Amino acid sequence: MKNKQLWINHIKGLCICLVVIYHSVITFYPHLTQLEAGLPEYTAKSWIYLNLYLAPFRMPVFFFISGFLITRYxxxxxxxxxxxxxxxxxxxxLVLWGVLQWLGISLINQWLAPDLVRNPTSNAAYSETLLQxxxxxxxxxxxxxxxxxxxxxxxxxKSLHCYKVPVIIMLLGVNVAISFMPLPWWGMNSVVRNxxxxxxxxxxxPQLMTWMKATHFRQHPLLCTAVxxxxxxxxxxNVPVVISVVSIFVIMKLFYILDSWRESRSDAFLNIVGSNTIAIYTTHRIIIEALSLFMIGQINTDRISDNLLIAVLLVYPFVSLATCTLIGLGFRKLSRALWGDLFFTPPAKMVFAADKS
Structure with a gap:
């Protein structure tokens, strides 16, 4: 990726970090049933609420960048x-890792929490049959x-690119409507909303990027405050679409300004993570399931001291993020070295590339 685009990759890295933290929180803190009132309970609830308030800033900018990067296509x-x-x-x-998550998470649940009751229709990873x-x-x-x-x-x-304005207006309206009339499936709800x-x-x-780069928000304090x-x-x-759109441009402007102060580096943490979002995204859910079930078992059965409990509650999402990032990056390297990147590249594509060379 060219240096002038590295700051965009850094945004992707931030987004995938927020996704991992989100899943780390929802699979851990709400299931701590034996927490005492006071600091432990307060810490757990603080992470849950922070996770909730970060929602408008997580996926909207991720999807905007994803769309921007395929404009030419x-x-x-x-x-x-x-x-x-x-x-x-x-x-x-999607299909390969859907199956791998299903198998992996099923085995982890049987190993670490065999008595835990899951709703098999709530997530494909909890399915009990192939049909489910x-x-x-x-x-x-x-x-x-x-x-x-x-x-x-x-x-x-790509099919509707000749009808840009009316379709975008309609989708913004759908985003508002779905906040009050959600679909019965949480995943499709998220797909439609974003x-x-x-x-x-x-x-x-491209036009919005140009506008963002040329606009100096500090020159319009009243307008910015009103927005x-x-x-x-x-x-x-419960109408988050406006704050989500605002967050897209605020986050992009911030990273663009930081890049102008100090040019983004290819070896920076966020760039490395942003260049491997698919590897981290596909692997992290399995890792998080194992981490959360193990720690929940330790905490709910009082196997750790009070001081250690507070430390765990404070830093768990960051430890989970570090673990998922390292394993995701490591597995991607292993996939490339041992299996020709089979876990992230279709065999037909590899054959096509070999024939072409």
């Missing part, structure tokens, strides 16, 4: 050339719903 690349990289490659990883798994995957009820969305979004936005942000990046990303207050007010009445 949407506008000028023919369908035949898009099928491999933009559709088949992502679909392959296939149904959950079709409804996007999977921890891999981001990949599901990338395939669906690309097909939709579609407008991907579309903004895919269809209007900030409006976005917060709407968020408090």
């Amino acid at each position: 949407i506008e000028s690349v023919k369908w035949r050339e898009c099928m491999d990289k933009r559709i088949w490659n992502i679909f392959y990883v 798994f296939a149904t959950s995957m079709a409804k996007a009820s999977t921890s891999l719903w981001y990949l599901y969305a990338l395939v669906l979004y690309f097909v939709i936005f 579609m407008c942000y991907y579309g903004m990046g895919a269809w209007f990303g 900030a207050l409006l976005s917060v007010a709407l968020y408090l009445v």
Whole structure:
């Protein structure tokens, strides 16, 4: 990636870190049933609420950047050339890791929490039959719903790129409507809600990027204050779309300014993570399941001291993030070295590349 684009990759790195922290929190703190009132309970609830309030700042910018990076494919690349990289490659990883997560998480639950009752229809990874798994995957009820969305979004936005303005307006309206009339499947709910942000990046990303770079927010203090207050007010009445759009440009502006002060480096942590989002995204859910079930068992059975408990409650999401990042990056290297990147690259694509060379 060219240096002038590294700051965008850093945003991707931040987003995947927030995703890992999100899953670390929801699979751990709500299931600590034996916490005493006071500091332990307060710490756990603080992480839960912080996770909730970070929602408007996590996936919208992730999807906007994802859309922006494929603008050329949407506008000028023919369908035949898009099928491999933009559709088949992502679909392959979605199905493969859907199965691997299902098998891995099922084994982990049998090992660490055999008596724990899971709703088999709530997540494809908890399915008890192949039919349940296939149904959950079709409804996007999977921890891999981001990949599901990338395939669906690309097909939709490439097909409808001649109707940009009315479609975006409609999707913004759908985003508001779904806050009050959600779909029955949480995964599809997320897919539909975030579609407008991907579309903004895919269809209007270059223009919005140019506007963002040229705009100096400090020159418009009253307007910025009014927008900030409006976005917060709407968020408090369950309309997060405005604060999500604002957060996209605030985050991008911040990283762009930081890059202008000190040029982004290819060996920076966020760039390395941002260059390997798929590896971390696909592997982290299995790792988090094992970590959370083990720690929940230790805490709920009073096997750790009070002082250690406080330390664990304070830093668990960061330890989980570090663990998932290291294992995800390590597994990607292992996949490339031993299996020709089979776990992240379709065999047909590898054969095609070999024939081409």
